[in-house]
Amino acid sequence: MTDRSGASRRDFLRAGLAGSAAALASGTLARAAGPDPAITELQPWMTELGEGVDARPYGKPSQFEAHVVRRNVAWLTADPISSVNFTPLHELDGILTPNGLCFERHHAGIAEIDPAKHRLMINGLVDTPLVFTMADLMRFPRENRVYFLECAANSGMEWRGAQLNGCQYTHGMIHNVMYTGVRLKHLLDEAGVRTNGKWILPEGGDASGMTRSIPIEKAMDDCLVAFKMNGEALRPEQGYPLRLVVPGWEGNMWVKWLRRIEVGDEPWHHREETSKYTDLLEGGKARRFTWVMDAKSVITNPSPQAPITHGRGRTVLTGVAWSGRGTIPRVDVTIDGGKNWYQARMDGPSLDKSMHRFYFEFDWDGSPLLLQSRAHDSTGYVQPTKDELRAFRGVESIYHNNGIQTWYVNEKGEAENVEIS
Amino acid sequence: TPAAADRLGLGRPALTEEIAAWDIDVRPDGQGLPEGRGDVMTGEGLYIDNCAVCHGDFGEAVGRWPVLAGGQGTLNHEDPNKTIGSYWPYLSTVYDYVHRAMPFGNAQSLSDDDVYAITAYLLYLNDLVEDDFELSRENFAEVRLPNEENFFMDDRDEVELPAFTREPCMENCKETVEITARAAVIDVTPEDTAARERRAA
Numbered sequence: 001m002t003d004r005s006g007a008s009r010r011d012f013l014r015a016g017l018a019g020s021a022a023a024l025a026s027g028t029l030a031r032a033a034g035p036d037p038a039i040t041e042l043q044p045w046m047t048e049l050g051e052g053v054d055a056r057p058y059g060k061p062s063q064f065e066a067h068v069v070r071r072n073v074a075w076l077t078a079d080p081i082s083s084v085n086f087t088p089l090h091e092l093d094g095i096l097t098p099n100g101l102c103f104e105r106h107h108a109g110i111a112e113i114d115p116a117k118h119r120l121m122i123n124g125l126v127d128t129p130l131v132f133t134m135a136d137l138m139r140f141p142r143e144n145r146v147y148f149l150e151c152a153a154n155s156g157m158e159w160r161g162a163q164l165n166g167c168q169y170t171h172g173m174i175h176n177v178m179y180t181g182v183r184l185k186h187l188l189d190e191a192g193v194r195t196n197g198k199w200i201l202p203e204g205g206d207a208s209g210m211t212r213s214i215p216i217e218k219a220m221d222d223c224l225v226a227f228k229m230n231g232e233a234l235r236p237e238q239g240y241p242l243r244l245v246v247p248g249w250e251g252n253m254w255v256k257w258l259r260r261i262e263v264g265d266e267p268w269h270h271r272e273e274t275s276k277y278t279d280l281l282e283g284g285k286a287r288r289f290t291w292v293m294d295a296k297s298v299i300t301n302p303s304p305q306a307p308i309t310h311g312r313g314r315t316v317l318t319g320v321a322w323s324g325r326g327t328i329p330r331v332d333v334t335i336d337g338g339k340n341w342y343q344a345r346m347d348g349p350s351l352d353k354s355m356h357r358f359y360f361e362f363d364w365d366g367s368p369l370l371l372q373s374r375a376h377d378s379t380g381y382v383q384p385t386k387d388e389l390r391a392f393r394g395v396e397s398i399y400h401n402n403g404i405q406t407w408y409v410n411e412k413g414e415a416e417n418v419e420i421s
Numbered sequence: 422t423p424a425a426a427d428r429l430g431l432g433r434p435a436l437t438e439e440i441a442a443w444d445i446d447v448r449p450d451g452q453g454l455p456e457g458r459g460d461v462m463t464g465e466g467l468y469i470d471n472c473a474v475c476h477g478d479f480g481e482a483v484g485r486w487p488v489l490a491g492g493q494g495t496l497n498h499e500d501p502n503k504t505i506g507s508y509w510p511y512l513s514t515v516y517d518y519v520h521r522a523m524p525f526g527n528a529q530s531l532s533d534d535d536v537y538a539i540t541a542y543l544l545y546l547n548d549l550v551e552d553d554f555e556l557s558r559e560n561f562a563e564v565r566l567p568n569e570e571n572f573f574m575d576d577r578d579e580v581e582l583p584a585f586t587r588e589p590c591m592e593n594c595k596e597t598v599e600i601t602a603r604a605a606v607i608d609v610t611p612e613d614t615a616a617r618e619r620r621a622a
Binding site: 067071072073074075077078081082107108121122123124128129130131132136137139140161162163164165166169186189190191192201203207208209211259260262264266268269270271274275278280282283284285286287288289290291292294304305332336337338339340341342370374379380381382383384388392396408416417418419420421 | 433439447450496505508514528571587588590598
C-alpha cells in the first residue's frame with residue numbers, strides 16, 4: 001500500500017470503517033476502528049466564511065444533490081420536443097414534488113408566454129362569450145389544493161414485462177404539488193353555461209394547441225384554473241401562466257398554457273382522445289375516455305436507483321401511493337414476493353386525489369428480497385397485479401398501467417425491476 | 422361587503438373576430454369545418470413539401486415519427502400498427518389536428534384548402550378513396566373511417582372494479598415465487614453515472 005499523503009490514509013481509514021460496519025450483526029452498535037477524521041479534522045466550512053445573503057436570490061439545491069434531476073429516455077420518442085421526462089421519485093420524500101423536479105410532458109416544447117399577452121377565452125354554448133386577462137383571473141376567489149398529476153402513460157413501457165431499471169423511469173411520470181387557482185365553475189358561471197352545454201373543450205396556447213373533451217359535471221365539480229404551484233408561479237414547463245387542474249384524471253387533460261375553453265353539446269373526439277389516450281384491448285377494440293387514474297403505489301427505496309448500501313440490519317423501506325378516486329387509507333408491503341404482507345405505516349397528510357407517503361421499517365438479514373407494495377383506496381379498490389390487469393386488457397393498451405411493481409434485492413443490496421409468478 | 426352575486430362582472434365579452442381567430446376546432450358531425458375544398462393530387466404536392474420528411478412518402482414514417490397509413494387488420498395482433506386508416510375513428514380529427522398542430526415546428530401555416538387537400542391525400546394513402554377524389558365541407562361527413570365502431574366508453578367501473586374491490590390475502594398467500602422477467606436482461610435504461618459515483622463515495 002502506498003502511503004505518501006494524508007488523503008490516502010484517510011481513505012484507508014474510511015474503507016476500514018465501512019467494512020467493519022457491514023460485518024456487524026443486526027441490533028449491535030457499530031464500533032469505530034479509530035477516530036473519525038470528519039470529527040477530528042477541521043473541515044473548511046468550520047473555519048471559512050460562507051456566501052452572504054445576496055449570493056443566492058433564488059436558491060438552488062446543494063451541489064452534492066446535483067444528481068437529483070429529471071431524466072429522459074431518448075429512445076422512447078422521436079425527438080425531445082414532443083416527449084417526456086421523469087421525476088426522480090427515488091430521491092424524494094414526503095408528498096410534495098419540488099417544482100424544478102416535476103416531470104415534463106410537452107407536445108410542441110415549452111411555450112414561453114408573456115403573461116401580459118396571455119388571454120383566456122370562454123366561448124361556445126354560453127350566454128356571453130368572455131375574454132379574461134391574468135389580472136382578471138386574480139380577482140376571483142382562490143382555492144389551494146394538493147393533487148397528483150399522473151401521465152396516462154406512466155408505467156406504459158412495462159406492459160409486456162420488466163423493462164426500465166428504476167422507479168424514476170417506471171413510475172416517474174407523476175408529480176404532486178399544491179395548486180392555487182380559481183374554480184373553473186366560477187369562470188363558467190361568469191359566462192353562463194346554457195342548458196345544452198354538456199361538454200367543455202380546454203385548449204392550450206402552445207404550438208400543439210392541445211385539446212381534450214371533458215364532461216360538464218367534472219368541469220363544474222372540482223376542476224381548477226391554476227396559476228401557482230407550491231406557492232410560486234407555475235413553471236414555464238408546467239404551463240405558465242395558466243393551466244387546467246383535473247383532479248384524479250389522466251395528466252393529458254390538465255391542459256397547460258390554457259387559452260380557451262369552449263362549451264359544447266357533444267365531445268370533440270380530438271387527436272388526444274382518439275389516436276392517443278385510447279386503450280387498445282386484446283381483440284382489437286379500444287376503450288375511449290378512460291379518464292380516472294386508478295389506485296397505484298411504488299416502493300421508491302430500496303429500488304434499482306437506490307440500493308441498500310448500509311448492509312444488513314435496520315432498514316427503512318418507503319414509497320408513495322395515490323388514487324384518482326379518493327384517499328389512500330392503507331398500503332400493504334411484502335418482502336417475500338407476496339407470500340406474506342404487512343400493513344405499512346402511513347405518514348404525512350392524507351388528502352383527496354393526492355400522493356400519500358408510506359414506510360415499512362424492518363431488520364434486513366442480508367438474504368434476497370422480493371419487494372412489492374399494494375395500495376388500498378378509500379373506495380375499497382385494491383391495486384391489482386400486472387397479470388390481473390393483463391387478463392382484462394392484454395398488453396397493447398399503453399396507458400393506465402397501475403399494476404403492482406416488484407423489486408428484486410440481492411445479497412449485496414442491489415435492486416432490479418423484475419416480474420414474479 | 423363580500424361579493425354575493427353569482428356573476429362578479431369580471432372579464433369582457435369576446436368579439437366575433439376574436440372567437441373566429443381561436444375557435445378552429447372540428448367535430449365528427451362536421452361542426453367547425455370551414456368553407457373549402459382540396460383534391461388528392463393537390464394534397465400529394467403539399468404532403469411531399471410539408472410532411473414527407475417526417476411521415477415518409479407513403480405515410481410509413483421516418484424513424485420514430487408517427488405512421489399515418491397502412492396497418493389495416495393489425496389491431497388484434499402483436500405490435501399493432503395504429504394509423505389513420507387502421508385505428509382513427511373520425512376524419513374530422515385528421516382535419517382538426519393537421520390544421521391546429523402540423524407541420525411540427527410550423528403549426529397553423531396551412532390554409533383551409535391546403536388542409537382539405539392533405540386530408541384527401543391521407544385518405545388516398547390509406548386506400549380509402551381514388552386518386553381523383555376531392556374533399557370539401559359538403560361531402561366531408563360522407564367519409565367514414567374503417568375503425569369507427571371499435572371504440573367504446575370506459576367500462577372499468579363495471580368490468581374491473583368488482584374484481585379489484587376485495588379484502589386481499591395477507592398471510593401464507595403462495596407456496597413459491599419465481600422471477601419471470603428481468604429488466605437487467607433487456608438493459609435499455611440510461612446510465613446514472615453521477616448518482617452511482619456519489620453512492621459509492
